[in-house]
Amino acid sequence: MAKNSPKQKNKSYSNIGFNTPVPEHPSLNEVYEDTPFSEAFWTYLNYVILNIFGWFRDLLRNARIENRKGSAENNPPGFVPLYQSYESFYTRNVYQRIADCFNRPIGSVPGGTLDLLERVTDDYNWSFNFTGDKVKTINLGSYNYLGFANNSGQIAENVINSIKTSGVSAASAAQECGTLTQHRKLESLLAEFLGTEDAIAFGMGFATNALNIPTLVGKGCLILSDELNHTSLVLGSRLSGAVIKVYKHNDMIHLEKLLRDYIVSGQPRTHRPWRKILIIVEGVYSMEGSLCKLPELIELKKKYKAFLYLDEAHSIGAMGSRGRGVVDYWKCDVNDVDILMGTFTKSFAAAGGYIAGKKELIDHIRIASHAQTYAVSMSPPVVEQVISVLNLLIDENEEHEGRQKINQLAWNTHYFRQRLTKMGFIVYGHPHSPVVPALLYSPSKIAAFNREMLKRGVAVVTVGFPATPLVLGRVRFCLSASHTKEMLDEVLKHAEEVGDLLNMRKSKLNPKRPFHETEL
């Protein structure tokens, strides 16, 4: 895509010159390259060796030849052990070796750059000590898609004012005395932004799913859930008591087959007809970087009279030419999606979740939701942050901050993905999704990539089993509108170096090329 916008004046929030609007046509091109045979082989071998060593070390620990490093339970006799030792085999012998890659404490705003607190370990990750220094790194790990994580500026001023005028907490449930005028304002603004009749907000995104799915479906209902759905959706489905069936990720043919088969056969054993059928999908899947196929889903749902629950945790604000999520991206009618859910943690840099839809739906949730009845309502300063961001995003003026950020993110996504793919990395996911997973396969490479990038001043997130399938460990880059082109170039150069070190650039579809040859 050519840089067709003229160089703009020095605005503090936009990358000078590199800022183009999102293409108008949504694309269906998702490419998932097959795992190279050699990678699969070495990865399995890797696990076998880890297991052998793990077994051997456990033997030594049991025989007291080696010290038990983890904290031990001082079990009075007769008590059943708190957790079984085989459950922790993986933790002790695989996870512990690479524990320094996770739970890294930070000491600054999680913006485009990050200050990590430097940690050292004397005993191979069993315990950590802080040196007191901070390491400045480029942040590709935080969910800060639109770059609103800031500690200064107009939004921060609004938040500080709201702490002064409304305090930090209302200390009461929303149904009792916890509803403030700000909450009502947030809800109406949210409904306006999304284009629905009404909306309702909660204090925690995870709890929004877990506590509200049971109010919508119960015993005698069927839930068809995508393979890769988030834990909160799975927990909510389980708590509801409905029958849950899983379909292959994004496989609409499998979904249709399940729909047909289950409507025909009815409830298990009694064969009574189902009370309701709910299809649960996510907008953007955070481990794969893939998008849900919304037009096809809506068609299916209409054909079979099912209901659609769309979890836009990662896609609200980040996808779509107006930042209104996947519904906007695919140019679908927002009224076709029965339940729109999302979180404020990612693009809005706040905390909490919301559900939007028709007024009857929201009224029902107000009455029956676990969160509205028992849990404390959202904290006022956090509400203020979301209101300020929403005001910016609703503003359709192309010159203003909201649109600038949306366009910036789109450009960053396109640029980064193209160059990374051309360099030979095996990249998964949809070409327009700001979540960019590049495959590493083996657990050792996961640790190595993470550490090597940290040495070069880049903070990334690498994940392996059990968050991903066994052989498909990956590094997941989270792009943000606060990344400048220079930062992205630096990251790409470092990724090239480390990719060569770890022999990662093995794509057959895009044979590896050096960085300077991949200019757009």
Next chain:
Amino acid sequence: MGSSMARGDIENLATDFFGLFESFKHAPFYHIIIEVSLLLAVVWLLFFRKPRPIEKKLTEKEKQELIDEWQPEPLVPPVDSNHPALNVRVLDGIVGKTVEIDGRKSLNFATFNFLNFVGNQRIADKAIQAVQKYGVGSCGPRGFYGTIDIHLELEERLAKFFSCEEGIIYSYGFSTIASIIPAYSKRNDILFVDEGVHYAIQKGVEASRSHVKWFRHNDINDLERLLAEQDVLDKKNPKKARTIRRFLIIEGLYVNYGDICPLPRMVELKYKYKYRIFIDESVSFGTIGQTGRGITEYYEYSIGSIGGFAVGSSFVVDHQRLSAQGYCFSASLPPLLAAAAIEALNIMEEDHTLLFETIMAKSKRLHKKLLSIKGYIINGDEISALKHLRLTNSLNTVGRLEEIVQFAQSRDITITVARYLTDEHHLPEPSIRLILNVEMTDEELEFLCTVLQEALVKVTA
């Protein structure tokens, strides 16, 4: 001729039969067995087997018909627009000792603001500083750059405050206990749970899929009975018993009842029957005990921020860092809330005993005053700052209680009916939940009692 033919036939027949018998005599034994069994099988098939209907598979056309016929229920049931949840009071400004509703100020006896930390200047200042340093959101779960140094500080302070080895914080009070229980208790384990625990604990218990044994609220004898029954089962199958974990789940101060659990006796039973205790101190933390350390100190929601935490030995707490769903898969607590919590802890530690002595004393005085109003039943321990108010017997309906609440609001006192969902395991009786704020003066407490008295007269007239 016919008869001679017939005689010939009969003779032949007789010879045949005789030959048959002869051959039977000479046949090997197994041959006879097989023949007899086959005969019996034929007899059974003909006379005794029920005819099995052969189910034909549905044709595509039939399937399509079923699909076309199927109609779902509406997504949500019809909603009563008069339901109290759709007509809540909307508040303005700081929800502290007084609240502002539609421009009018009233005394607040409804929110969980025991130590009056909501609106506290010091806490607000610290929260502002946190925003200026870290922004608002943490933009990530704890595992991926969501761990901010202020979280680590808060966890250390909490552990120190309770003299435990380690602490862990969650971003939402409800999911704290709802994630902790399933992290430890799995399908085969047994949970002994008090019937009066609040909804979040009930959900945690459900999510764990363990066997649950409910015992009557605060009834130690009922608990012992259940434990003894379990013991008998254990002795029958000791091998299995060694793999079943047992937990007792109680609250320090019950939100739904206002009374305190008999902890010493439960600890005794713990060592006798070998189970572990989980105490939910959401309400007792900061309100009972000489230095506010809750039920464990007394026997030997008040912090003004949002979130939840758990403290214990490192061995126990560490397990949650990988297995508690609400911790691993959720974004971490916004730094400003963590900063507010740390400052609240500071205040609690500085004040040492004054704050807590005051709140316990005031609770006792309020309890006496309330008891003197005839017509109300007061539930809750006398030192508890949380009390439940009910009308006598058949008068106690949600409708009447709502009238009392509205009357109080018109006299500038904000109280609330305790809200529950209908699918609670043991739905408590309707009640008004009264919460005492440590900064309330004696005159204000008197005023509350006067208004309650007048409300009673109006409602029972």
